[in-house]
Amino acid sequence: MNKASVDVGFGYVKAVLPDGDRKAVFPAALAPVDEGLGDALGKRDTVRINGDPYLVGRAALDAGAQASWQTGEEGVRRDYPLLVAASLAAISAPPGSLSLYVGLPLSSYTTDRQALREALQDVTVKVNDALYHFAEVQVLPQGVGAYAAAMEDEPDLRYRPVGVIDIGYRTTDYLIVRHDDRRRAQPIHWGTADVGGQSVASACGQILARQGVRVSLAQIERALETGQSLWLRGQEVPLPVDAARAQVAATIANAVQHAWREEMDTLAAIIVTGGAGAALASHFPWPHVRVPKDPLYGNARGYLLLAA
Structure with missing residues (x-):
């Protein structure tokens, strides 16, 4: 039976196959789109899960969606299986029966692992044109x-x-x-x-605020993620990254x-x-x-x- 491992974090989803060659990472965010818009965006920006089109990762955030962890516990429970399904498409996992390995933070592993396993065990999901059945699910502790x-x-x-x-x-x-x-x-x-890691962006914002520069957390996070410069009213704003990381x-x-x-x-x-x-x-x-x-x-x- 094929295997896949998916680490759904607060910020990013990481997925790998046992061969180690196929792996993917993307922001832990998704957003449903209506049928017409999904067709207009094309396959590059959408993933179809059980026939419904979703924007996933950076495309979802650019469209104004919140990261899954920002939507509350109900949103996380709703999005988790969908993010797992999207990750299988991202790594081109072979369709069919699958042994799926996922994880939880140490602080919630004992209390939440059974519920997570039950939410995924024996689930069958169609991702684009591939059909997957989670025949075996193991929940393991992060760290x-x-x-x-x-x-x-x-x-x-x-x-x-x-x-x-x-x-x-x-x-x-x-x-x-x-x-x-x-x-x-x-x-x-x-x-x-x-x-x-998100705390680095927050620390950058706090340091800039003390210098009289007000920039949104989302702008700082994007600059850190892409490595691009941060601009404010036509002026380039140097990010105090080293000081923030040290803090x-x-x-x-x-x-x-x-x-x-x-x-x-x-x-x-x-x-x-x-x-x-x-x-x-x-x-x-x-x-x-x-x-x-x-x-x-x-x-x-x-x-x-x-x-x-």
């Missing part, structure tokens, strides 16, 4: 998935005590992994901090330090991963920080490894 992927990338750290800081769009998961006398991984001191990294470091306390100095390494991990890693104060080779897809890759 732990990132650890599994990091150990594949950093084999010298296997069976050694390591910390994991998984920095997503809106939140950061963290945990320490030690091993018992049978070499079984034992996660300890885990948690979720309400700070992430956000300090907030994350304080949360992690408080949770891990004396354990911090007993670790062989601190793995910094996630979509914002590479950008923030150099701002942490610890000398034993490592960034895996593919931090953006850490959880999605790790789900496949954990389920193997």
Whole structure:
């Protein structure tokens, strides 16, 4: 049976197939469009899910849709299966029966995993012209998935005590992994901090505001995402990115330090991963920080490894 792994985060959806060659990332947003507009936009900008056309990712945001997490719990529950379905089209997953691996933040994994599994198990969905049946669904914890992927990338750290800081769009998961006398991984001191990659844009806005420059958060996020300059009334506005990243990294470091306390100095390494991990890693104060080779897809890759 074919397999696919989908990591639906607050900011982005990441999907991979076991071959590792087919993967995709797009903003976690979608918007239904009427039939006529869907035909006018064409296949490039729309995905048909069970016959209904949707704008997905950046196209949805450009059309004025909110990110799914901004629509409340009901919106997230409604959009989650649709985003999973759209991701299968993005990676050209083979149609038919599928073993599907998805994840949840550490803070909600225990309480929400059964409901998520039940929402996806045995679902049949048509995406464009491909028909999928979720014959098997496994829900796995974010952070732990990132650890599994990091150990594949950093084999010298296997069976050694390591910390994991998984920095997503809106939140950061963290945990320490030690091993018992049978070499079984034992996660300890885990948690979720309400700070992430989006916080860099917020920090930029706060710094600019202190300088008397008022720019919307959406404009700053777009500039950071695209790498393009930010303009205000004909004037280019330099973004204080380094200062903002340092500020956000300090907030994350304080949360992690408080949770891990004396354990911090007993670790062989601190793995910094996630979509914002590479950008923030150099701002942490610890000398034993490592960034895996593919931090953006850490959880999605790790789900496949954990389920193997």
